[in-house]
Amino acid sequence: MSPRNKIGDVLLAVDGVSISFGGVRALDKVSFDVRAHEILAIIGPNGAGKSSMLNCINGFYHPQEGSITFKGQRRRQMQTHEAALQGIARTFQNIALFKGMSTLDNIMTGRNLKMKRNFLWQALYFGPALREELEHRAVVENVIDFLEIESIRKTPVGRLPYGLQKRVELGRALAAEPDLLLLDEPMAGMNYEEKEDMVRFILDVNDEFGTTIVLIEHDMSVVMDISDRVVVLDYGRKIAEGTPDQVRVNQDVIDAYLGVGH
Template sequence: MAANGLIPQKKEGGVLLKAEDISLSFGGVKALSNVSFEVHEHQVLAIIGPNGAGKSSMLNCINGFYHPQEGRITYKGVTRKQMKPHDAAAQGIARTFQNIALFKGMNTLDNIMTGRNLKMKRNFLLQALYLGPALKEELEHREFVENIIDFLEIEHIRKTPVGKLPYGLQKRVELGRALAAEPDMLLLDEPMAGMNLEEKQDMCRYILDVNDEFGTTIVLIEHDMGVVMDISDHVVVLDYGRKIADGPPEEVRTNQDVIDAYLGVSHD
Protein backbone atom coordinates (compact mmCIF):
# COMPACT_ATOMS: atom_id res chain seq x y z
CA MET A 1 0.00 0.00 0.00
CA ALA A 2 2.58 2.53 1.04
CA ALA A 3 4.24 3.97 -1.98
CA ASN A 4 7.85 3.65 -0.93
CA GLY A 5 7.44 -0.07 -0.44
CA LEU A 6 9.72 -0.10 2.60
CA ILE A 7 6.90 -0.40 5.06
CA PRO A 8 5.51 -3.88 5.31
CA GLN A 9 1.98 -4.41 4.11
CA LYS A 10 -0.26 -3.83 7.09
CA LYS A 11 -3.80 -4.90 7.54
CA GLU A 12 -6.36 -2.16 7.50
CA GLY A 13 -9.37 -2.74 9.67
CA GLY A 14 -12.97 -1.75 9.33
CA VAL A 15 -14.35 1.76 9.16
CA LEU A 16 -13.32 3.77 12.22
CA LEU A 17 -14.82 7.07 11.24
CA LYS A 18 -17.31 7.95 8.58
CA ALA A 19 -18.12 11.53 7.61
CA GLU A 20 -21.26 11.96 5.51
CA ASP A 21 -22.32 15.12 3.69
CA ILE A 22 -20.57 17.47 6.08
CA SER A 23 -21.43 21.12 5.48
CA LEU A 24 -20.13 23.93 7.62
CA SER A 25 -20.48 27.67 7.22
CA PHE A 26 -19.62 30.78 9.21
CA GLY A 27 -22.24 33.39 8.55
CA GLY A 28 -22.31 33.48 4.77
CA VAL A 29 -18.93 31.85 4.23
CA LYS A 30 -19.05 28.18 3.29
CA ALA A 31 -16.09 26.37 4.76
CA LEU A 32 -17.18 22.85 3.84
CA SER A 33 -19.90 21.63 1.52
CA ASN A 34 -21.11 18.04 1.34
CA VAL A 35 -17.83 16.40 2.20
CA SER A 36 -17.95 12.64 2.73
CA PHE A 37 -15.14 10.20 3.36
CA GLU A 38 -14.18 7.21 5.46
CA VAL A 39 -11.24 6.55 7.70
CA HIS A 40 -10.29 2.92 8.24
CA GLU A 41 -8.63 1.53 11.31
CA HIS A 42 -4.82 1.56 11.26
CA GLN A 43 -4.84 3.76 8.17
CA VAL A 44 -2.70 6.83 7.53
CA LEU A 45 -5.04 9.20 5.77
CA ALA A 46 -3.88 12.54 4.42
CA ILE A 47 -6.17 15.47 3.76
CA ILE A 48 -4.61 17.80 1.22
CA GLY A 49 -5.68 20.86 -0.68
CA PRO A 50 -4.75 24.49 -1.30
CA ASN A 51 -4.88 27.09 1.48
CA GLY A 52 -8.41 27.82 2.63
CA ALA A 53 -9.71 24.52 1.26
CA GLY A 54 -11.32 23.66 4.60
CA LYS A 55 -8.80 21.09 5.80
CA SER A 56 -8.43 22.40 9.34
CA SER A 57 -12.18 22.96 9.53
CA MET A 58 -12.64 19.29 8.70
CA LEU A 59 -10.39 18.26 11.59
CA ASN A 60 -12.22 20.68 13.84
CA CYS A 61 -15.50 18.98 12.91
CA ILE A 62 -14.08 15.54 13.64
CA ASN A 63 -13.01 16.41 17.15
CA GLY A 64 -16.14 18.34 18.00
CA PHE A 65 -14.67 21.84 18.04
CA TYR A 66 -16.91 22.97 15.19
CA HIS A 67 -20.41 21.68 14.75
CA PRO A 68 -21.32 21.19 11.08
CA GLN A 69 -24.76 22.50 10.15
CA GLU A 70 -25.46 19.46 8.00
CA GLY A 71 -24.21 15.92 7.78
CA ARG A 72 -23.31 13.12 10.13
CA ILE A 73 -20.13 11.85 11.68
CA THR A 74 -20.08 8.23 12.77
CA TYR A 75 -17.19 7.24 14.98
CA LYS A 76 -16.66 3.69 16.21
CA GLY A 77 -20.13 2.85 14.93
CA VAL A 78 -21.89 5.58 16.91
CA THR A 79 -23.43 8.49 15.06
CA ARG A 80 -22.89 11.49 17.25
CA LYS A 81 -25.07 14.44 17.87
CA GLN A 82 -23.55 17.64 19.18
CA MET A 83 -20.27 16.66 20.73
CA LYS A 84 -17.91 18.69 22.86
CA PRO A 85 -14.14 18.50 22.23
CA HIS A 86 -13.53 16.87 25.60
CA ASP A 87 -16.03 14.13 24.75
CA ALA A 88 -14.10 13.44 21.57
CA ALA A 89 -10.92 13.27 23.62
CA ALA A 90 -12.57 10.85 26.03
CA GLN A 91 -13.43 8.59 23.10
CA GLY A 92 -9.84 8.40 21.95
CA ILE A 93 -9.39 11.26 19.49
CA ALA A 94 -6.24 13.31 20.04
CA ARG A 95 -4.73 16.00 17.88
CA THR A 96 -1.99 18.50 17.26
CA PHE A 97 -2.44 21.99 15.89
CA GLN A 98 -1.37 23.98 12.89
CA ASN A 99 -0.21 26.86 15.08
CA ILE A 100 1.40 25.13 18.02
CA ALA A 101 -0.97 25.10 20.96
CA LEU A 102 1.28 24.07 23.82
CA PHE A 103 0.83 25.31 27.36
CA LYS A 104 3.54 27.96 27.41
CA GLY A 105 3.77 28.34 31.16
CA MET A 106 4.73 24.71 31.72
CA ASN A 107 7.76 22.59 30.93
CA THR A 108 7.90 19.71 28.46
CA LEU A 109 7.22 17.06 31.07
CA ASP A 110 4.12 18.79 32.44
CA ASN A 111 2.80 19.48 28.97
CA ILE A 112 2.94 15.82 28.09
CA MET A 113 1.54 14.91 31.50
CA THR A 114 -1.59 16.96 30.70
CA GLY A 115 -2.22 14.42 27.96
CA ARG A 116 -2.61 11.80 30.70
CA ASN A 117 -5.23 13.85 32.52
CA LEU A 118 -8.17 11.85 31.25
CA LYS A 119 -6.63 8.72 32.70
CA MET A 120 -5.98 10.17 36.14
CA LYS A 121 -8.88 9.38 38.41
CA ARG A 122 -7.85 10.33 41.94
CA ASN A 123 -9.84 13.23 43.35
CA PHE A 124 -8.32 16.54 44.29
CA LEU A 125 -8.37 15.92 48.04
CA LEU A 126 -6.01 12.98 47.63
CA GLN A 127 -3.91 14.98 45.20
CA ALA A 128 -3.62 17.76 47.77
CA LEU A 129 -2.14 15.25 50.21
CA TYR A 130 0.20 13.82 47.54
CA LEU A 131 0.20 10.52 49.39
CA GLY A 132 -0.81 6.93 48.86
CA PRO A 133 -2.97 6.28 45.80
CA ALA A 134 -2.50 9.78 44.39
CA LEU A 135 1.27 9.58 44.58
CA LYS A 136 1.24 6.08 43.11
CA GLU A 137 -0.94 7.25 40.25
CA GLU A 138 1.26 10.25 39.61
CA LEU A 139 4.37 8.08 39.43
CA GLU A 140 2.75 5.49 37.14
CA HIS A 141 1.79 8.15 34.67
CA ARG A 142 5.17 9.79 34.97
CA GLU A 143 6.68 6.50 33.89
CA PHE A 144 4.37 6.28 30.89
CA VAL A 145 5.25 9.83 29.91
CA GLU A 146 8.95 9.09 30.27
CA ASN A 147 8.51 6.32 27.71
CA ILE A 148 7.03 8.81 25.28
CA ILE A 149 9.86 11.22 26.01
CA ASP A 150 12.32 8.42 25.19
CA PHE A 151 10.44 7.53 22.03
CA LEU A 152 10.49 11.11 20.77
CA GLU A 153 14.09 11.64 21.86
CA ILE A 154 13.41 14.74 23.92
CA GLU A 155 14.97 13.67 27.23
CA HIS A 156 17.27 16.66 27.33
CA ILE A 157 14.43 19.21 27.31
CA ARG A 158 12.32 17.43 29.91
CA LYS A 159 12.36 20.35 32.36
CA THR A 160 12.64 23.20 29.87
CA PRO A 161 9.68 25.60 29.62
CA VAL A 162 8.17 24.91 26.20
CA GLY A 163 8.09 28.58 25.26
CA LYS A 164 11.90 28.52 25.06
CA LEU A 165 12.10 25.57 22.68
CA PRO A 166 12.75 25.90 18.94
CA TYR A 167 9.84 25.32 16.60
CA GLY A 168 10.69 21.77 15.57
CA LEU A 169 11.01 20.59 19.15
CA GLN A 170 7.73 22.27 20.09
CA LYS A 171 6.00 20.30 17.36
CA ARG A 172 7.53 17.15 18.78
CA VAL A 173 6.37 17.95 22.31
CA GLU A 174 2.90 18.56 20.96
CA LEU A 175 2.94 15.15 19.32
CA GLY A 176 4.06 13.73 22.65
CA ARG A 177 1.12 15.34 24.42
CA ALA A 178 -1.30 13.84 21.92
CA LEU A 179 0.35 10.42 22.22
CA ALA A 180 0.14 10.52 26.00
CA ALA A 181 -3.62 10.17 25.68
CA GLU A 182 -3.09 6.76 23.98
CA PRO A 183 -5.48 7.77 21.20
CA ASP A 184 -7.23 5.43 18.80
CA MET A 185 -7.24 8.19 16.24
CA LEU A 186 -4.61 10.89 15.94
CA LEU A 187 -5.33 14.10 14.04
CA LEU A 188 -2.20 15.94 12.93
CA ASP A 189 -2.62 19.43 11.50
CA GLU A 190 0.47 20.19 9.41
CA PRO A 191 2.91 18.31 11.65
CA MET A 192 5.85 19.22 9.43
CA ALA A 193 5.13 22.83 8.56
CA GLY A 194 8.19 25.03 8.79
CA MET A 195 10.61 22.17 9.41
CA ASN A 196 13.88 21.49 7.65
CA LEU A 197 14.49 18.24 5.81
CA GLU A 198 16.09 16.44 8.71
CA GLU A 199 13.32 17.41 11.11
CA LYS A 200 10.74 16.30 8.57
CA GLN A 201 12.37 12.91 8.24
CA ASP A 202 12.38 12.51 12.02
CA MET A 203 8.72 13.47 12.21
CA CYS A 204 7.79 11.01 9.44
CA ARG A 205 9.59 8.29 11.32
CA TYR A 206 7.67 9.04 14.53
CA ILE A 207 4.35 9.09 12.70
CA LEU A 208 5.00 5.79 10.94
CA ASP A 209 6.32 4.21 14.14
CA VAL A 210 3.21 5.24 16.05
CA ASN A 211 1.05 3.86 13.27
CA ASP A 212 3.01 0.60 13.14
CA GLU A 213 3.65 -0.09 16.77
CA PHE A 214 0.42 1.03 18.37
CA GLY A 215 -1.86 0.62 15.36
CA THR A 216 -3.03 4.19 15.83
CA THR A 217 -5.16 5.52 13.00
CA ILE A 218 -3.74 8.78 11.70
CA VAL A 219 -5.44 11.61 9.86
CA LEU A 220 -3.01 14.29 8.82
CA ILE A 221 -2.99 17.53 6.90
CA GLU A 222 0.20 18.23 5.03
CA HIS A 223 1.39 20.46 2.22
CA ASP A 224 4.59 18.63 1.35
CA MET A 225 3.45 16.31 -1.43
CA GLY A 226 6.56 14.18 -1.19
CA VAL A 227 5.78 13.41 2.42
CA VAL A 228 2.11 12.81 1.71
CA MET A 229 2.81 10.38 -1.11
CA ASP A 230 5.39 8.55 0.99
CA ILE A 231 3.61 7.97 4.23
CA SER A 232 -0.11 7.93 3.53
CA ASP A 233 -2.29 4.98 2.57
CA HIS A 234 -5.15 7.11 1.42
CA VAL A 235 -5.55 10.72 0.32
CA VAL A 236 -8.59 13.00 0.41
CA VAL A 237 -8.32 16.21 -1.60
CA LEU A 238 -10.36 19.28 -0.70
CA ASP A 239 -10.71 22.45 -2.72
CA TYR A 240 -12.96 25.37 -1.82
CA GLY A 241 -14.67 23.22 0.80
CA ARG A 242 -15.57 20.45 -1.62
CA LYS A 243 -14.02 17.03 -1.98
CA ILE A 244 -12.51 16.70 -5.43
CA ALA A 245 -10.66 13.41 -5.10
CA ASP A 246 -10.39 10.48 -2.73
CA GLY A 247 -8.16 7.44 -3.21
CA PRO A 248 -4.72 5.89 -2.87
CA PRO A 249 -1.80 8.31 -3.33
CA GLU A 250 -0.73 7.13 -6.77
CA GLU A 251 -4.28 7.49 -8.06
CA VAL A 252 -4.76 10.97 -6.61
CA ARG A 253 -1.44 12.10 -8.02
CA THR A 254 -2.66 11.58 -11.57
CA ASN A 255 -6.17 12.93 -11.01
CA GLN A 256 -6.85 15.83 -13.39
CA ASP A 257 -9.06 17.78 -10.96
CA VAL A 258 -6.31 17.69 -8.36
CA ILE A 259 -3.70 18.89 -10.80
CA ASP A 260 -6.02 21.72 -11.85
CA ALA A 261 -6.69 22.73 -8.26
CA TYR A 262 -2.98 22.91 -7.49
CA LEU A 263 -2.07 24.67 -10.69
CA GLY A 264 -4.92 27.12 -10.22
CA VAL A 265 -7.22 26.49 -13.16
CA SER A 266 -10.19 28.83 -12.95
CA HIS A 267 -13.36 27.56 -11.35
CA ASP A 268 -16.66 27.86 -13.15
Protein backbone atom coordinates in the same frame (compact mmCIF):
# COMPACT_ATOMS: atom_id res chain seq x y z
CA MET B 1 9.52 -1.27 4.78
CA SER B 2 8.57 -2.74 8.13
CA PRO B 3 5.50 -4.90 8.49
CA ARG B 4 2.42 -2.73 8.80
CA ASN B 5 -0.69 -3.27 10.82
CA LYS B 6 -3.33 -4.65 8.54
CA ILE B 7 -5.79 -1.98 7.56
CA GLY B 8 -9.04 -2.79 9.28
CA ASP B 9 -12.67 -1.73 9.26
CA VAL B 10 -14.06 1.76 9.09
CA LEU B 11 -13.08 3.61 12.29
CA LEU B 12 -14.45 7.01 11.41
CA ALA B 13 -17.12 7.77 8.85
CA VAL B 14 -17.73 11.36 7.79
CA ASP B 15 -21.07 11.60 6.06
CA GLY B 16 -22.27 14.68 4.22
CA VAL B 17 -20.74 17.15 6.66
CA SER B 18 -21.40 20.84 5.97
CA ILE B 19 -20.51 23.92 7.97
CA SER B 20 -20.76 27.61 7.13
CA PHE B 21 -19.38 30.68 8.81
CA GLY B 22 -21.64 33.55 7.81
CA GLY B 23 -21.70 33.40 4.03
CA VAL B 24 -18.61 31.25 3.72
CA ARG B 25 -19.30 27.60 3.16
CA ALA B 26 -16.22 26.06 4.73
CA LEU B 27 -17.32 22.47 4.19
CA ASP B 28 -19.91 21.38 1.67
CA LYS B 29 -21.32 17.86 2.02
CA VAL B 30 -17.98 16.19 2.57
CA SER B 31 -18.01 12.41 2.97
CA PHE B 32 -15.15 9.99 3.46
CA ASP B 33 -14.15 7.04 5.59
CA VAL B 34 -11.09 6.49 7.70
CA ARG B 35 -10.13 2.85 8.22
CA ALA B 36 -8.45 1.55 11.34
CA HIS B 37 -4.63 1.61 11.26
CA GLU B 38 -4.36 3.60 8.05
CA ILE B 39 -2.66 6.92 7.39
CA LEU B 40 -5.03 9.24 5.58
CA ALA B 41 -3.86 12.60 4.27
CA ILE B 42 -6.20 15.50 3.68
CA ILE B 43 -4.75 17.93 1.18
CA GLY B 44 -5.99 20.96 -0.69
CA PRO B 45 -5.11 24.58 -1.37
CA ASN B 46 -5.26 27.18 1.41
CA GLY B 47 -8.77 27.79 2.66
CA ALA B 48 -10.03 24.49 1.32
CA GLY B 49 -11.56 23.54 4.69
CA LYS B 50 -8.96 21.06 5.87
CA SER B 51 -8.58 22.44 9.39
CA SER B 52 -12.34 22.92 9.66
CA MET B 53 -12.69 19.22 8.87
CA LEU B 54 -10.37 18.27 11.74
CA ASN B 55 -12.21 20.68 14.03
CA CYS B 56 -15.47 18.91 13.20
CA ILE B 57 -13.98 15.48 13.83
CA ASN B 58 -12.80 16.31 17.33
CA GLY B 59 -15.95 18.15 18.32
CA PHE B 60 -14.61 21.69 18.33
CA TYR B 61 -16.98 22.69 15.52
CA HIS B 62 -20.42 21.22 15.26
CA PRO B 63 -21.39 20.43 11.67
CA GLN B 64 -24.65 22.04 10.59
CA GLU B 65 -25.50 19.13 8.34
CA GLY B 66 -24.37 15.53 8.11
CA SER B 67 -23.00 13.25 10.74
CA ILE B 68 -19.79 11.77 11.96
CA THR B 69 -19.62 8.16 13.10
CA PHE B 70 -16.70 7.16 15.30
CA LYS B 71 -16.29 3.56 16.47
CA GLY B 72 -19.85 2.87 15.36
CA GLN B 73 -21.32 5.73 17.37
CA ARG B 74 -23.09 8.31 15.28
CA ARG B 75 -23.18 11.90 16.46
CA ARG B 76 -23.90 15.42 15.45
CA GLN B 77 -23.22 17.39 18.57
CA MET B 78 -20.26 16.36 20.60
CA GLN B 79 -18.15 18.22 23.10
CA THR B 80 -14.39 18.22 22.74
CA HIS B 81 -13.80 16.37 25.99
CA GLU B 82 -16.15 13.60 24.87
CA ALA B 83 -14.13 13.26 21.69
CA ALA B 84 -10.98 13.11 23.81
CA LEU B 85 -12.56 10.46 26.04
CA GLN B 86 -13.43 8.35 23.01
CA GLY B 87 -9.82 8.38 21.90
CA ILE B 88 -9.33 11.27 19.49
CA ALA B 89 -6.22 13.42 19.98
CA ARG B 90 -4.72 16.11 17.81
CA THR B 91 -1.94 18.59 17.23
CA PHE B 92 -2.35 22.08 15.88
CA GLN B 93 -1.21 24.02 12.88
CA ASN B 94 0.19 26.79 15.04
CA ILE B 95 1.77 25.11 18.02
CA ALA B 96 -0.63 25.15 20.94
CA LEU B 97 1.59 24.05 23.79
CA PHE B 98 1.27 25.29 27.35
CA LYS B 99 4.20 27.70 27.26
CA GLY B 100 4.72 28.16 30.97
CA MET B 101 5.03 24.45 31.66
CA SER B 102 7.92 22.05 31.20
CA THR B 103 8.02 19.42 28.47
CA LEU B 104 7.24 16.79 31.05
CA ASP B 105 4.20 18.66 32.39
CA ASN B 106 2.93 19.36 28.90
CA ILE B 107 2.98 15.70 28.05
CA MET B 108 1.52 14.83 31.46
CA THR B 109 -1.54 16.95 30.64
CA GLY B 110 -2.20 14.43 27.87
CA ARG B 111 -2.80 11.89 30.67
CA ASN B 112 -5.21 14.12 32.57
CA LEU B 113 -8.33 12.35 31.36
CA LYS B 114 -6.98 9.04 32.57
CA MET B 115 -6.26 10.28 36.09
CA LYS B 116 -9.11 9.57 38.45
CA ARG B 117 -8.14 10.77 41.92
CA ASN B 118 -10.00 13.90 42.95
CA PHE B 119 -8.41 17.10 44.15
CA LEU B 120 -8.61 16.17 47.83
CA TRP B 121 -6.28 13.25 47.25
CA GLN B 122 -4.11 15.46 45.10
CA ALA B 123 -3.84 17.96 47.91
CA LEU B 124 -2.18 15.25 50.00
CA TYR B 125 0.06 14.00 47.17
CA PHE B 126 0.27 10.77 49.05
CA GLY B 127 -0.90 7.17 48.84
CA PRO B 128 -3.21 6.52 45.87
CA ALA B 129 -2.71 9.99 44.40
CA LEU B 130 1.07 9.61 44.42
CA ARG B 131 0.86 6.09 43.00
CA GLU B 132 -1.39 7.33 40.22
CA GLU B 133 0.96 10.20 39.45
CA LEU B 134 3.92 7.81 39.23
CA GLU B 135 2.09 5.32 37.02
CA HIS B 136 1.29 8.04 34.55
CA ARG B 137 4.77 9.44 34.81
CA ALA B 138 6.07 6.05 33.67
CA VAL B 139 3.79 6.12 30.61
CA VAL B 140 4.88 9.67 29.82
CA GLU B 141 8.53 8.67 30.14
CA ASN B 142 7.90 6.03 27.48
CA VAL B 143 6.55 8.70 25.18
CA ILE B 144 9.58 10.88 25.94
CA ASP B 145 11.90 7.96 25.12
CA PHE B 146 9.98 7.25 21.94
CA LEU B 147 10.29 10.85 20.73
CA GLU B 148 13.92 11.13 21.87
CA ILE B 149 13.37 14.25 23.94
CA GLU B 150 14.84 13.03 27.22
CA SER B 151 17.25 15.94 27.50
CA ILE B 152 14.54 18.62 27.42
CA ARG B 153 12.25 16.93 29.93
CA LYS B 154 12.44 19.75 32.46
CA THR B 155 12.82 22.68 30.06
CA PRO B 156 9.91 25.12 29.78
CA VAL B 157 8.54 24.59 26.26
CA GLY B 158 8.54 28.32 25.53
CA ARG B 159 12.34 28.15 25.36
CA LEU B 160 12.49 25.26 22.89
CA PRO B 161 13.15 25.65 19.17
CA TYR B 162 10.22 25.24 16.82
CA GLY B 163 10.97 21.71 15.65
CA LEU B 164 11.20 20.40 19.19
CA GLN B 165 7.99 22.16 20.16
CA LYS B 166 6.23 20.32 17.35
CA ARG B 167 7.65 17.09 18.71
CA VAL B 168 6.49 17.87 22.26
CA GLU B 169 3.04 18.60 20.91
CA LEU B 170 2.99 15.22 19.22
CA GLY B 171 4.08 13.74 22.54
CA ARG B 172 1.18 15.37 24.34
CA ALA B 173 -1.25 13.86 21.84
CA LEU B 174 0.42 10.44 22.09
CA ALA B 175 0.29 10.45 25.88
CA ALA B 176 -3.47 10.18 25.64
CA GLU B 177 -3.00 6.84 23.82
CA PRO B 178 -5.47 7.82 21.12
CA ASP B 179 -7.10 5.50 18.60
CA LEU B 180 -7.33 8.33 16.12
CA LEU B 181 -4.60 10.93 15.86
CA LEU B 182 -5.28 14.14 13.96
CA LEU B 183 -2.17 16.01 12.84
CA ASP B 184 -2.63 19.51 11.47
CA GLU B 185 0.43 20.29 9.35
CA PRO B 186 2.94 18.41 11.50
CA MET B 187 5.80 19.36 9.20
CA ALA B 188 5.04 23.01 8.51
CA GLY B 189 8.06 25.26 8.78
CA MET B 190 10.54 22.48 9.38
CA ASN B 191 13.85 21.89 7.67
CA TYR B 192 14.64 18.69 5.85
CA GLU B 193 16.14 16.82 8.82
CA GLU B 194 13.31 17.79 11.12
CA LYS B 195 10.80 16.63 8.54
CA GLU B 196 12.56 13.30 8.23
CA ASP B 197 12.47 12.88 12.00
CA MET B 198 8.79 13.75 12.14
CA VAL B 199 7.94 11.34 9.31
CA ARG B 200 9.82 8.62 11.12
CA PHE B 201 7.83 9.26 14.31
CA ILE B 202 4.53 9.28 12.44
CA LEU B 203 5.30 5.99 10.72
CA ASP B 204 6.53 4.48 13.99
CA VAL B 205 3.41 5.53 15.85
CA ASN B 206 1.27 3.98 13.16
CA ASP B 207 3.41 0.88 13.09
CA GLU B 208 4.04 0.21 16.77
CA PHE B 209 0.80 1.36 18.35
CA GLY B 210 -1.49 0.79 15.38
CA THR B 211 -2.80 4.33 15.74
CA THR B 212 -4.97 5.57 12.91
CA ILE B 213 -3.67 8.88 11.63
CA VAL B 214 -5.38 11.64 9.72
CA LEU B 215 -2.97 14.34 8.69
CA ILE B 216 -3.09 17.61 6.85
CA GLU B 217 0.11 18.42 5.04
CA HIS B 218 1.29 20.68 2.26
CA ASP B 219 4.56 18.93 1.52
CA MET B 220 3.48 16.69 -1.34
CA SER B 221 6.53 14.48 -1.29
CA VAL B 222 5.76 13.61 2.33
CA VAL B 223 2.07 13.08 1.63
CA MET B 224 2.70 10.85 -1.37
CA ASP B 225 5.33 8.85 0.53
CA ILE B 226 3.60 8.04 3.78
CA SER B 227 -0.16 8.05 3.26
CA ASP B 228 -2.24 5.04 2.39
CA ARG B 229 -4.99 7.19 0.97
CA VAL B 230 -5.47 10.86 0.18
CA VAL B 231 -8.59 13.01 0.33
CA VAL B 232 -8.46 16.27 -1.63
CA LEU B 233 -10.60 19.25 -0.66
CA ASP B 234 -11.11 22.45 -2.60
CA TYR B 235 -13.45 25.27 -1.58
CA GLY B 236 -15.03 23.00 1.01
CA ARG B 237 -15.87 20.23 -1.43
CA LYS B 238 -14.20 16.88 -1.80
CA ILE B 239 -12.82 16.71 -5.31
CA ALA B 240 -10.89 13.47 -5.15
CA GLU B 241 -10.12 10.49 -2.97
CA GLY B 242 -7.86 7.52 -3.50
CA THR B 243 -4.34 6.21 -3.24
CA PRO B 244 -1.53 8.72 -3.76
CA ASP B 245 -0.97 7.44 -7.28
CA GLN B 246 -4.63 7.84 -8.23
CA VAL B 247 -4.80 11.34 -6.79
CA ARG B 248 -1.57 12.45 -8.45
CA VAL B 249 -3.00 12.01 -11.93
CA ASN B 250 -6.53 13.24 -11.17
CA GLN B 251 -7.34 16.17 -13.46
CA ASP B 252 -9.52 17.99 -10.87
CA VAL B 253 -6.66 17.92 -8.37
CA ILE B 254 -4.20 19.23 -10.92
CA ASP B 255 -6.63 22.02 -11.79
CA ALA B 256 -7.17 22.93 -8.15
CA TYR B 257 -3.47 23.20 -7.51
CA LEU B 258 -2.28 24.70 -10.74
CA GLY B 259 -5.33 26.67 -11.79
CA VAL B 260 -7.42 26.24 -14.91
CA GLY B 261 -6.96 28.13 -18.11
CA HIS B 262 -10.09 29.97 -19.19
